[in-house]
Amino acid sequence: MLAAASASEATTSHAGSPDAFTALLFVFLLATFIGLGVVTRVSRLLHTPLMSLTNAISAIAVIGSIVIAGQDHPPLITLLGAIALAASMTNIVSGFLITDRMLRMFKKPGETKRP
Amino acid sequence: MSFWLIEAAYFVASALFVLALHGMNDPKTARKGVLAGVVAMALAILGTFLNPGIVNWAWIAGATAVGFLIGVPLSWVPLTAVPQRTAVSHAFGGLAAGLVGTAKFYLWQDAPENLTAFRTFAIVAEVILGFLTFTGSLMAAGKLQELKWIPQRPVTYPLQNVSNIGLLGVAVACGIALVFQPVSLAYLFPAIVALALAFGVLLIIPIGGADMPTVISLLNSYAGLAAVAMGFVLDNKLLVIAGALDGSSGLILSIIMCRAMNRSFANVLFGAFGQVHKKAGIAETRTAKKETPEGAAQLLEMATQVVIVPGYGMAVAQAQQRVRELYDELTRRRIEVKFAIHPVAGRMPGHMNVLLAEADIPYDKLIEMDDINPELPQTDVVLVIGANDVVNPAARHDKASPIFGMPIIDADKARMCLAIKRSMNPGFAGIENELYFADRTYMLFGDAKTVVGDLVKQLQASPS
Numbered sequence: 001m002l003a004a005a006s007a008s009e010a011t012t013s014h015a016g017s018p019d020a021f022t023a024l025l026f027v028f029l030l031a032t033f034i035g036l037g038v039v040t041r042v043s044r045l046l047h048t049p050l051m052s053l054t055n056a057i058s059a060i061a062v063i064g065s066i067v068i069a070g071q072d073h074p075p076l077i078t079l080l081g082a083i084a085l086a087a088s089m090t091n092i093v094s095g096f097l098i099t100d101r102m103l104r105m106f107k108k109p110g111e112t113k114r115p
Numbered sequence: 116m117s118f119w120l121i122e123a124a125y126f127v128a129s130a131l132f133v134l135a136l137h138g139m140n141d142p143k144t145a146r147k148g149v150l151a152g153v154v155a156m157a158l159a160i161l162g163t164f165l166n167p168g169i170v171n172w173a174w175i176a177g178a179t180a181v182g183f184l185i186g187v188p189l190s191w192v193p194l195t196a197v198p199q200r201t202a203v204s205h206a207f208g209g210l211a212a213g214l215v216g217t218a219k220f221y222l223w224q225d226a227p228e229n230l231t232a233f234r235t236f237a238i239v240a241e242v243i244l245g246f247l248t249f250t251g252s253l254m255a256a257g258k259l260q261e262l263k264w265i266p267q268r269p270v271t272y273p274l275q276n277v278s279n280i281g282l283l284g285v286a287v288a289c290g291i292a293l294v295f296q297p298v299s300l301a302y303l304f305p306a307i308v309a310l311a312l313a314f315g316v317l318l319i320i321p322i323g324g325a326d327m328p329t330v331i332s333l334l335n336s337y338a339g340l341a342a343v344a345m346g347f348v349l350d351n352k353l354l355v356i357a358g359a360l361d362g363s364s365g366l367i368l369s370i371i372m373c374r375a376m377n378r379s380f381a382n383v384l385f386g387a388f389g390q391v392h393k394k395a396g397i398a399e400t401r402t403a404k405k406e407t408p409e410g411a412a413q414l415l416e417m418a419t420q421v422v423i424v425p426g427y428g429m430a431v432a433q434a435q436q437r438v439r440e441l442y443d444e445l446t447r448r449r450i451e452v453k454f455a456i457h458p459v460a461g462r463m464p465g466h467m468n469v470l471l472a473e474a475d476i477p478y479d480k481l482i483e484m485d486d487i488n489p490e491l492p493q494t495d496v497v498l499v500i501g502a503n504d505v506v507n508p509a510a511r512h513d514k515a516s517p518i519f520g521m522p523i524i525d526a527d528k529a530r531m532c533l534a535i536k537r538s539m540n541p542g543f544a545g546i547e548n549e550l551y552f553a554d555r556t557y558m559l560f561g562d563a564k565t566v567v568g569d570l571v572k573q574l575q576a577s578p579s
Contacts, residue, residue, distance in 0.1 A: 021233040024347055024355050031356040034133055035363030042139040044458070045478050047368060047465025048197060050139050051335055055204040057132055057152055058339045058361035061211040063163040064349050068218045069178060070169035077218045078171060082178040084214040087207035089182020090189065092156055095204060097190035098197070100149050105472040106142040109479045 049102045056095025062088035117165040124162025125353040131155035132357050136364070142478055159353060194473050195430045198331060198462040202256035205334045209248025212341035213308070216241035219348055220304055223297075230297035234348060239290035241344035242304075243283075243311045248337040250315030255330055258319070259462055269323045279317050286310035322383070324462075325504070329372040329383045331463050336365025368464045375458035375484075377510075377520035406557035408566065411533050412573030414557075418495035420451040422487060424524050425471065427461050428501020428537070432563035435474035438500065441567055442476060444574040453480050455487040455497075455524045457505035488525050497529040499550075501563050503536075507548045532556040535566045 042050050065088050068081030131151045138148020169175075192200045216238045223229040230238075257265035289303040289310070322330055339361025346354030373380060406414075415421060423442075429435065445452045454476065460467040468481050491497065499506055506526040509516040526532050527550050534551055536558060550556055559566050 017231065018233060020350055021237075021347065024350065024352065027352050028343055028346075028355050028359050031359035032363050035136070035360040036367060038133060038136045038360075039364045039367045042136070043141055043145075044456075044465065044483055045142060045468045045472075045481060046139050046145055047371075048201075048463055048469045049145065049465070050136075050364060051201055051332070051368065051464065052197070052204070053135065053139065053149060053152060054335060054339065054361040054364045055201060055208065056156070057135065057357050058208050058342045059211070060132075060156070060159060060354055060357035061208060061215065061342050061345055062156075063159055063351065064215040064345050064354065065178075065211055066160070066163045066169065066175060067166060067349070068215055068222075069174050070166070070171050072168070072170050073218075073222060077222055078174055080214045080218040082174045084211040084218075085175065085178035086181040086185070087211040087214075089179050090186040091204050091207050091211075093183050093186030094189035094200070095186075096149060096153050096156070097187065098192075098200065099152075100146060101190060102194070102197075102469050102472070103142070103145045103149065105469065105475075106145070106478050107472070107475060108143070109477040 045106065046103070049099045052095050052099045052102070056092050056099065059088045059091035059095060062092060117167055121162045121165050124158045124165075125351075128155040128159040128162070129353055129356045131158070132360055136360060194469055195433075196260075197469065198327065198466065199256045199259040201463060202252045202259060202331055202334065204252075205331070205338045206249050206252035206256065208338035209245045209252060209334075209341055211245070212338075212345050213242050213245030213249060213311075215345055216245060216348060217304075217308065220297075220301075224301060227298045232294050235294045235297045236290075237344050237347035239287075239293060239307065241341055241348055242307060243286055243290065244337055244341040244344060246308055246311035247315035247318065248334055248341055250312045251319045251337075252315075252334050254316055254319035255322075255327065255334060258322075258324060259327060266320070267324055270320045275317075275321060279314065282310055282317065283314050286314065325459075326376075326383050328459050328461070328463050328466075329369055329376070329378075332365050332368035332372055333380075333383075334365070336362050336369060339363070339365055371458055372464060375522060376518075377522065403551045403558045404556065406533065406559055408559065408569035408573055411557070411559055412570050412577070414531060414533065415445060415450070415496055415498070415570065416448065416574065416577065418450055420453070420490075420494050421445055421496045421498060422453050422455050422491065422494045422529065424455045424457075424497060424499045424502045424506055424526055425460065425467055426457075426500065426502025426505065427466075428503070429563050430461065430466075430470050430501070432501060434500065434562075434564040434567050435470055437564055437567035437571060438471075439474040439476060440571045441574070442480075444571055448574075453482050453487065453490075455484060455491075455526075456481050457484050457502070457524055460502060460505055484522060484524050491525045492528045494529040495531065497526045497532045499526055499532065499534040499536075500567065501535065503548055506534075506550050508553070509547075509549050513549075526550060527553050527556070530555065533559060535559045535561070535563050537562060 065081055065085035069078055069085045132155045135148045135152035138144045189200055220238050286307050289307050292300050293303055339358045342358030343355050346358055442452050456467050504518055506524050508527045510518045510521040510523045513519055532555055
C-alpha cells in the first residue's frame with residue numbers, strides 16, 4: 001500500500017523539504033500578482049460569470065482528489081477521496097456550464113434579437 | 116516518462132488558466148476564456164490519470180458520475196438563484212480541500228517522515244480553510260435561498276466576536292501543536308476539524324443579507340486559498356497557481372464590494388450590519404407623492420433620456436422581461452434609455468448585469484455608477500425599480516445613517532424621479548429612504564412586474 005503511495009511521490013524527490021516549500025511560496029507569490037493584475041482588468045459586466053469561472057478553476061482540487069481516491073489506500077481514505085472527487089467534479093461541470101450559459105446572454109449592441 | 120507528460124500537462128494547464136481569466140476582460144472574448152479553462156482542466160485531469168499509482172478506476176468513474184449528476188442540473192438554476200449556486204460551489208470546493216487534507220494527514224501517520232513541519236502546517240491551513248469555507252458557504256447559501264430554519268436577520272449575542280475569534284484561536288493553537296508533534300498529538304486533528312466547521316457557521320450567522328455580495332466574494336477567496344494550501348501539501352505547482360488565481364479574484368471582488376459600501380472588511384465580518392436601526396428623527400410626518408401608471412407613462416414619453424436604476428427587487432418580482440418591453444417601447448420613440456448599475460445591486464458582484472443580459476438588454480446600455488452619475492443632472496426621468504439603499508441621498512449627508520459615506524447613484528439629481536415600490540417599508544438594510552420624500556420624486560406603488568407591465572400597456576396604447 002505504501003509502496004504505491006511513495007512510488008508516485010518519488011518523482012518529486014525532495015517533496016516536503018524546506019526548499020520545495022519555499023519554491024512553492026515563490027510560485028504562490030507570483031501567481032497571486034498575476035491573478036490580481038488579470039482580474040482587475042475584468043469587465044465589471046462580467047463579475048458574476050467571473051466568480052463562477054474561478055469556482056470551476058479552483059476545482060483544480062480535483063487532481064488531489066483523484067490521487068487520494070485512485071491510489072491503493074484503506075477503504076475509508078478512498079471514500080474521503082471519492083467524496084472530494086465528486087465535490088470537485090460537480091464544481092467543474094456546473095462552473096463551466098453556467099459560466100458559458102451566462103456569457104451567451106451578453107448580446108452585442110445590434111444583435112439583440114433572439115434566434 | 117509519465118513524470119514529464121504529467122508536468123507538461125500541468126504546465127500548459129497553468130498558462131491556460133491565466134488566459135481563461137484574461138478572456139473575461141471583454142464580453143466578446145469571454146467565451147473563449149471559458150474554452151481555455153475547460154481545456155486546461157481536461158489536461159490537468161488527464162495528466163493526473165497518468166500517475167502510476169492510480170488503480171481504483173471504478174471509484175474514480177463512480178465519483179465522476181456523481182459529480183456530473185449533481186453538476187449538470189446545478190448549472191440550470193434560474194439566474195436569480197446564481198448567488199446560492201455560487202455559495203454551494205464554494206462549499207463543495209472547501210469540502211474537497213478539507214477531505215483531501217484529512218486523508219493525507221491520516222495516510223502519513225503510517226509514514227511520519229512525510230509529516231515535515233512545513234507539510235503539517237500546510238495540512239492544518241488546508242483543513243481549517245477548507246472546512247470553515249464548507250459550513251460558512253452552506254450557511255450563506257441557506258440565507259440567500261431564504262431557508263426558513265436559517266435566520267435572515269443577523270443573529271448577535273454578547274461577546275460574539277471575542278468568542279468567535281477565541282474559537283479560531285483554539286483551532287490555530289491545536290494546529291501549531293500538531294506542527295511540532297504530528298504523530299503523538301494526532302488526536303488533536305478531529306478537534307481542529309470540528310472547530311473549523313463550527314467557526315464557519317458562527318462567522319456567517321451575524322451577517323445580514325445586504326452584505327452577502329461581500330461575503331460570497333470573501334468565501335470565494337477562502338476556497339482558492341484552501342486549494343493553494345492543498346498545493347503545498349501535495350507539492351503541486353498547478354494547484355498553487357490555480358488556487359492563487361481564485362484567491363486573488365475573490366480578494367479583488369471583496370475589495371470592490373467593500374468600497375461600494377464604504378465599509379472595511381472588519382466592519383462587514385464583525386459589524387453585524389443590517390440590523391433594524393431605530394432612528395428617532397423621522398417623527399415628522401412626511402408624505403410621498405403618488406403617481407398613476409397613466410401619468411408616469413406620459414412623463415416617460417416626454418423625456419429624451421431615461422435612466423433606469425434596477426435593484427434586487429426587480430429580480431424578486433421577476434420583472435426583467437417587462438423592463439425589456441419598456442426599454443423597447445421607449446427606444447422605439449427615440450428616447451435614450453440607459454441602466455445605472457450599482458456595484459452592490461443584487462446579491463453577488465455583477466448580478467444585475469447578468470439578469471438584464473438574460474432579458475436581452477444590450478450590454479452597452481448597462482452603465483456603471485461612476486460613469487452614469489455625471490449624466491444624471493441632465494436626465495429627464497430616473498426610474499427606480501426595486502432598488503432602495505443604493506439611491507438613498509442620506510448616504511451623502513446624514514452622518515447618523517448606517518449607510519453614510521456609501522457611494523450612491525444620484526437619482527435625486529435628475530429632473531424627475533419615479534420610484535416603483537411595493538410599500539413604504541424600509542429596505543433590506545432597514546433604513547428609511549429620503550429619496551421617496553423628495554420634491555421631484557413620484558411613487559408608483561405595487562409589484563414591480565405589474566407596474567412596469569402597466570407602463571408598457573399605457574405606452575402601447577398611445578400612438579408614438
